[in-house]
Amino acid sequence: MARELVIDLASPYQTGLTADDYRRVGAKKAIVKISEGTTYTNPDIRLLINRSAEGGVTGFSFYHYGQFHNDNQAVAEAWYFLDQTRKTVNPQPGTLMILDAEIKNMPTSSVIAFLKVLREAGFKTGFYSYLYLLPKFDLDAILQHADFFWLAAYPLGDKPADANPDFHYFPSAPKVDAWQFTPKLLGYNLDGSITVTENANQLLSGPTPVVETTPAPKPQQQQTDSWVDDLGVKWYKETGQFTITDQSGIWLRWGATTQSAKIAALPQGSVIKYDAYCYSGGYVWIRQPRGNGQFAYLPTGREANGKRQDYWGKFE
Template identity: 55%
Template sequence: MTQRTTVIDLASFQSGLTVDNYKAIGAEYAIVKISESTNYTNPYIRSLIDLSAAGGIKGYAFYHFGRFHNDAQAVAEANYFINAAKARANVKPGTLMILDAEIQGMPTSSVITFLDTLRAAGYRTGFYTYKYLLPNFDLEAIHPHMDMFWLAAYPLANGRAADKNPDFNYFPSTNYVDLWQYTDNLLGYNVDGSITITDNAIKLFNPSTAPAPAPQPKVDQSKPVVNPQTTWTDTLGDTWHSEDGTFTSNQAINLRWGAKISSAKITTLPAGSVVKYDAWSNHSGYVWIRQPRGNGQFGYMVCRDAKTNEAFGTFE
């Protein structure tokens, strides 16, 4: 029996959601807008990922709003999508990348060209549209070129709040549907809500493990090294410093989706665990490190008590 799982999708107009909002929504997966045409990149990509991960989201996919009308434009937009996803969210090959097809006059051949460009770059492909737009596309022709089909059809009027149990009497009975977007106002949070229809959808959202960074030279184990040229403040107000290194724990430590003790836990790593990290931060009484993961995600863990300077392992 297929597990029904809630999925939300996030664009710039959801940038005001807080960690507590995400916890209240209680979704497990999210689809984040990366780009549109060849001249727009969502400026809130990183904060949408960081805040939603701290609020319990455990897997991501990404989408592009297509505006192409021919094959050449489709290739250009697909490459723009890929480059923006890499630059803004560290999206790795194997990640689910989705075309949002909502405009009139988008040829089926160009949809296929867009999806094939993503596949050639090593990504899983998804196709999204509204049920009323399906007559504009040859779904049978597109199907072999997509790994997931995401269809929108709203049982309730646009803007009316919906709960997490859609009325399947209104399910859009179309072939190949993996994910059904059934509301644009889930639980009154003004966020689009979808529900998984197949196990395939859930499988494609599961985060993958990013390749390990190249080995780094050993550094002073007493404290992380600060590079003042690569320091930033995240959306939670915490200052981070870029540093590639390896931390080996000497005790069991929780790995979390956010750099807060209240953030959702990914797992508890046993003593002796080796973690590759790319940044560190001193806040809330601890020194935290950030672990790159797949699908544009990061894991976070404490590595030192900032007050006593006690390290919970060794650095190299």
């Protein structure tokens, strides 16, 4: 099998990486942190996904940093992880969802309770931990409920490492699918892993790999009724709601371009509340505020030379 490089993305550690940085790293797979406990959600999920996708990443999986010490807490955190993942990335069934288990005194029964919630919700499940923590878990019992085992052990410690780990130092543990071998991949503040099974290659590719690479626009601080986002698009402040009348429906996206990642196909009759509009790529777009400071974008009709040509719905 061909081993593949995998990167771990979380805020604020990788938010400064550019698309060119990701191209230099060369990874095609990324595992993105969604949440921690039951109160924290990564505020930069879309930035990390879109910028890494622009830099060549095509497969995305997601993880939760567990803070629980009993089964009830584990179940609550699993549901929080699911809720936040659905709100921010809307994963398809079969997507790999991973528990990051690296705190002390985390019971095996609670790990299993967490994984059961994810599997029953229709997702593939993963378990991540450090080599030195494995004696604290009943690994055989856990792996009966995990489709993917991701193990961390750093032969070079915190020193920079290239993309070719020395397998003479491969951690001795059963059924490892991916080995996280450095926290400083190519000198970046970036955890690097390598797949060691075909199971890992397939699961990390995702059921529907992300191929759109246009990053979602990030508006500048809004001091007036108009502003220009990071893509150079000028936005105008306006509040209202839009009802889709087109029989074919319209794709809601993470950016105001037809290359931006899709969120959902909204059918005729859907109502979208918006707070701004723009002209971009031959269409008139509106911006929908979402939770955790995120926005979604919807084309509402065609435009030419800054003039609307038609309407795909009704404004109120």
